[in-house]
Amino acid sequence: MALVCLACGEQAASSDATGGGAGVGSGGGGGKGTGGSAGKAPCSEDHGPNATCVMQVEGRTVDASGAPLAAISTSVCGSICWYGESDASGAFSVVIGENIVPTEFSTLPHGRPGRTSFYFALPTVTSTSVQVGDLTMLDLPASGPTLTVWHEKQGAPAQTVSSGGLTLEVAAGTQVKLDVEDVALDALGKQLRVLPVPAGVRDAFADPKLALVALWALSPFEAAIIDAATGEPALARVSVENTLGLPSGAAVEWLALGSYLFPDWVKPATFEVVATGKVSADGTRVEMDAGQGVRYLTWLGARKKP
Numbered sequence: 001m002a003l004v005c006l007a008c009g010e011q012a013a014s015s016d017a018t019g020g021g022a023g024v025g026s027g028g029g030g031g032k033g034t035g036g037s038a039g040k041a042p043c044s045e046d047h048g049p050n051a052t053c054v055m056q057v058e059g060r061t062v063d064a065s066g067a068p069l070a071a072i073s074t075s076v077c078g079s080i081c082w083y084g085e086s087d088a089s090g091a092f093s094v095v096i097g098e099n100i101v102p103t104e105f106s107t108l109p110h111g112r113p114g115r116t117s118f119y120f121a122l123p124t125v126t127s128t129s130v131q132v133g134d135l136t137m138l139d140l141p142a143s144g145p146t147l148t149v150w151h152e153k154q155g156a157p158a159q160t161v162s163s164g165g166l167t168l169e170v171a172a173g174t175q176v177k178l179d180v181e182d183v184a185l186d187a188l189g190k191q192l193r194v195l196p197v198p199a200g201v202r203d204a205f206a207d208p209k210l211a212l213v214a215l216w217a218l219s220p221f222e223a224a225i226i227d228a229a230t231g232e233p234a235l236a237r238v239s240v241e242n243t244l245g246l247p248s249g250a251a252v253e254w255l256a257l258g259s260y261l262f263p264d265w266v267k268p269a270t271f272e273v274v275a276t277g278k279v280s281a282d283g284t285r286v287e288m289d290a291g292q293g294v295r296y297l298t299w300l301g302a303r304k305k306p
Helices: 010-018 180-184 199-204
Strands: 002-004 022-025 052-062 073-077 081-085 091-100 106-109 129-136 159-163 166-170 174-177 193-196 214-219 224-227 237-241 251-257 271-279 285-288 299-304
Touching: 052 073, 052 106, 073 091, 106 129, 166 174, 271 299
Parallel strands: 052 129
Antiparallel strands: 002 022, 002 081, 052 091, 073 081, 073 106, 081 091, 159 166, 166 237, 174 224, 193 214, 214 299, 237 285, 251 271, 251 299, 271 285
16 A cells, blocks of 8 residues: 655654555555556646656665565655555565655655664656665664653653663753654663664765764664753754774764654755764763754764864
8 A cells, every 4th residue: 555644754654554644546565556646647746846757666675685675664755655565575666656856755664663764865767667776774773771751751851871882861851752653662662772884884874975984873763852841852962982993082073864754954865964073082982062962863973074
């Protein structure tokens, strides 16, 4: 089944299992569908200026070794989302059947609970069938320290938790608000699980031109940091063990992967600089500068400041 949603992102994946949302076609797995909004011809409506007709987005979900991953819910998201699912060979075909601006959409394989989720920007469109190739999903750590989270109404205590060499500092009066899928995972959904992405697969996620010296995938993915009193966005500070070979005092930039749930912070499906920092005087940690941080948990990269 293919679905459409207006608040796109990882939260929408649960609708695919229940049949919620407004149907825009049939398909999923390696199959094809009719596409288009119900009762309308494919590509009869535009979703933005400079839109082009995209009938389907096809690719394959694989693990770090390139082995296929079956039964992975996969969405194509921008201002609207469509859904499909990978078959036994890892192949998926998400039926679109609409005029869209491809640079404003990305493909998201939904990895919860055990694998990473990542927004892969759509490539340049040369035909109505968009080929995204192999989309890699990495295994997350099996467990991690438990966060105090908003929906359990346990207050907003200061929290300092570490996983995978990364430490998250949540100030008192600030809360962590989970994505609905992580709420459903109960205990596992509240655990900070951080994967340092191996250098050998880093280029599958981040453009080498970004010159990252390290990349981390954080879970619970897209958990928002909010002010407990106002509900407005807040910041959580991040630091990591300096296993990067950077000298003490070296200036760094922190980059975050943008999400369709928080498009006003970082452009979705791209990495942008969100904070500056430096290596501690004793050379043991890479820290964010005072007053800086992340608005939600996502993929984070670090590089030497140009």
